[in-house]
Amino acid sequence: MERIVVVGAGHMGSVIVRGLLDGVPGVEVVVVEPSADRRRSPDARAELTSAYDPRPDDLLILAIPPQAFDSFADSLPPGACARATVVSIMAGVRLETLASALGTRTVLRAMPNLAARVGQSMTVLCPGDQVPRGGVERAKRALSVIGKVLVVQDESLLDAATAVAGSGPALVAYLARSFTDFARGAGFDAADALLLTSQVLRGTADVLAEPGVTPESLYQQASTPNGTTAKGIATLREHRVGESVGAALEATMERARELAG
Structure with a gap:
């Protein structure tokens, strides 16, 4: 039986665990949560433990805050990750840092977003240059339980992915507020204003996903x-909204680079 270990029982870790249990039949899911204050099982079907007990050929998903990584890596026995495939969703922790601290070159970075909670994440996945194709496919299959997965080979693209995919839902929600505010000002109540806006966004996204459709072709x-x-x-x-959005994305990308060092 395949074993997938998710380190971190926070929001994203819990979402991934539920997706794995519902979407990957026959998988053994283990949740590692070192903090007694936060320790909980997101699903009774998953095994819950306070420390990682390594086994050969684990798929290890690190869903912990970046500031907790050093402590986690230091707690591992020598060679614990030597035969594991490690997927990190920690923002800003580079592949080289992961490989050095964990003692393995089979490391991948992933950038999911908050739409994971409804199974609609846009996750960007970047493997290290020594990850075999089977390891990439295994990681992609696991992360597909929370939405779409795009594999890129250039790690520097993850900074742009942080802007477009990682922070994108929040930026879109900020713009969506203008729609709901307008609708409410015109006389709609709050619930109807949100319904109007959310369905416009959902429908537009579905149309944009059709073959041959681009944003420009749609608005034209x-x-x-x-x-x-x-x-x-x-x-x-006239109000240079496109340029303003571009500037926001650029600022987000630069901040991602700063956090990564």
């Missing part, structure tokens, strides 16, 4: 000359 298709949508797009351009 929706715009008739001198029509309502064309007026709205023109106003966004």
Whole structure:
């Protein structure tokens, strides 16, 4: 039986555990939570323990805060991760740091986002250059339980992924607030304003996922000359909204680089 060990019973760790138990039949899931204050089992089907007991060929998912990594690595016996495939979702901890601290070159970094809780994460996965194809596929399969997975070979792309995918839901939610505020100001109640906005976002995302559709083709298709949508797009351009969003993403990416050292 395949064994997947999730270190960290916080929000993202718990989401991954539930996804594995529901979406990967026959897998043995172990949850490691060193903190007695936070120790809990996200699902009774998972084994809960306070320390990692290594076994050969584990898939080890590190869902702990970056500041807890040194303590976790120091607690391991020598060679504990030598035959494991290690997937880190810790922001800013580079592949070389993971490999050096854990004593293995079979390390991957992943950047999921908060949509994981509804099975719609956009996770970007980057393997180290010595991870075999089977290890990449195993990690991708495990993370697919929380949404889509995109594999990239260039670790520097994870900083951009942090901006677009990691922080993206929060940035989109910030913009969505303008829609709900407008709807409420026009007379809709809070629940209906949120329904209008969330369904517009959901439907737009589904259309953008269709073959051959791009953001530009979609808004051009929706715009008739001198029509309502064309007026709205023109106003966004006048206020340089596109440039402002780009600047926000650039700032987010630079901050990700700073945190990684």
